[in-house]
Amino acid sequence: MISQMLIVLGLGWLGGLGQTTAPVRPTPLHLGDPAPALELDQWLKGEPLTLAEVKGKIIVLDFWATWCGYCIQAMPHTAELQKKYADQGVIIVGISDEPAGIVREFLTKTEIPLNYRLAVDRAGRTSEAYLAASGQSGIPTAFIVDQQGRVAWIGHPMSMEPILVSMINGTFDLEKTVAEATQAQAAQLADQQFLNSIGIPLMIAMQNKQWDTVVKLAESVADPTNTMSRQLRSDVLGSIAWELATAQKDPQYFAPALDWAKLACELTEQKDPLHLDTYARVLFESGQIEQAITIQTQALALVPEESMTRRELQAALDRYRQPASSPSTQPTSQPAGSSN
Numbered sequence: 001m002i003s004q005m006l007i008v009l010g011l012g013w014l015g016g017l018g019q020t021t022a023p024v025r026p027t028p029l030h031l032g033d034p035a036p037a038l039e040l041d042q043w044l045k046g047e048p049l050t051l052a053e054v055k056g057k058i059i060v061l062d063f064w065a066t067w068c069g070y071c072i073q074a075m076p077h078t079a080e081l082q083k084k085y086a087d088q089g090v091i092i093v094g095i096s097d098e099p100a101g102i103v104r105e106f107l108t109k110t111e112i113p114l115n116y117r118l119a120v121d122r123a124g125r126t127s128e129a130y131l132a133a134s135g136q137s138g139i140p141t142a143f144i145v146d147q148q149g150r151v152a153w154i155g156h157p158m159s160m161e162p163i164l165v166s167m168i169n170g171t172f173d174l175e176k177t178v179a180e181a182t183q184a185q186a187a188q189l190a191d192q193q194f195l196n197s198i199g200i201p202l203m204i205a206m207q208n209k210q211w212d213t214v215v216k217l218a219e220s221v222a223d224p225t226n227t228m229s230r231q232l233r234s235d236v237l238g239s240i241a242w243e244l245a246t247a248q249k250d251p252q253y254f255a256p257a258l259d260w261a262k263l264a265c266e267l268t269e270q271k272d273p274l275h276l277d278t279y280a281r282v283l284f285e286s287g288q289i290e291q292a293i294t295i296q297t298q299a300l301a302l303v304p305e306e307s308m309t310r311r312e313l314q315a316a317l318d319r320y321r322q323p324a325s326s327p328s329t330q331p332t333s334q335p336a337g338s339s340n
Helices: 010-018 069-088 100-109 125-132 161-169 174-207 211-222 230-248 251-267 273-285 289-301 308-320
Strands: 042-045 058-063 090-096 117-120 141-145 151-155
Touching: 042 100, 058 069, 058 125, 058 161, 069 090, 069 161, 069 230, 069 308, 100 117, 141 161, 151 161, 151 174, 174 211, 174 230, 211 230, 211 251, 230 251, 230 273, 251 273, 273 289, 273 308, 289 308
Parallel strands: 058 090, 090 117
Antiparallel strands: 042 117, 058 141, 141 151
C-alpha cells in the first residue's frame, strides 16, 4: 500500500509533535543498529517484555494513537499478522504516547479483535529512542527488530508482511534494505520540507475544527504545481476528505472533499483500496449512493480474500446496498475519525 519508509499517513504525519517532553538530542538510530531498550510506562494488554528476554524472536514495535485514523485502519491487519505468525516467533507491541485512560477507553469501544500487546509511553522515552532518533515524524510507524536484536526495517504496518516472511524463512537482506531506505530518505526530504511549512497549521486547524482553514491548506496540497510526492499528496488529501465527510459532515464541504478523495485515488492510480474506500464513503455521505457502491466494489476487489480489511470493506459495501441506505446509517468500514 505504501512505500516502506513513507510513514506520513493520515493525521499521523505530525504524531511526534504531540509527544510529551523527552531528550532534545536522541542518539541517532539507523537500520542495522542494536534496538534501543523499551522504556514504557505501562502495559495495558499482554505480558510486559524486554528485548533482551525475547532475543531470537522477531519483534514489531507499532507506534500509533487513538486519534490517528490510519493507525486504526491498520490495526485489523496488524492483528491478523500477529495471529498468522505468532507460532513463528513474531511478537507485536503497539505503543501509544497518550494517557493510559484514553487508550483504555478506546479498547472498551473498539470492535477490532486486538490480539497483540499494547503499552503506553507517556514519558516519550521509547518514542524518542525510535521515532525521533531515526528521523520519523509521524505515525503509524512500525519498527521490526530482527532475531539478532537489530533494527532491521522501518515503515508502515500495512507494508510489513513481506519483511516478516523473509525474516522467518531466512531470506531477509539487511544491506539491500539499508540501500533502499537511503534512497527513500532522500526523496522524503523534499516532502518534509513542504510539510514543515503547512504541517503545524494543518494539525492545529484539524484539532480545533477550523474547517475553512483546513480547506485552504488542502487546496495548496491539491494544487497541480505542488512538488510533494504523489503518495504523500494522496495520503494528506485522503485524510482531509475523510475528516470533512465523517467528522464535520457539513454539506458545504462535500464538494471539495469529493474532489480531494477522487484526486487521492488518481494519484495512486486507483490501486489503493483504502483511498478508494475513503472516496466511496465521501460519495455516500454526500448522497451519491450508487457511485459509492461502484467505488467500494472497486476497493474490495483490490483486497486479498479472507483478510480482515476485506471484511471491513465488505461490511461498508453491504450497508451502502441496503434499500433504506442513507448517510444517517453511518457505515463504518473505517472507525469514526479515521482518515482512510
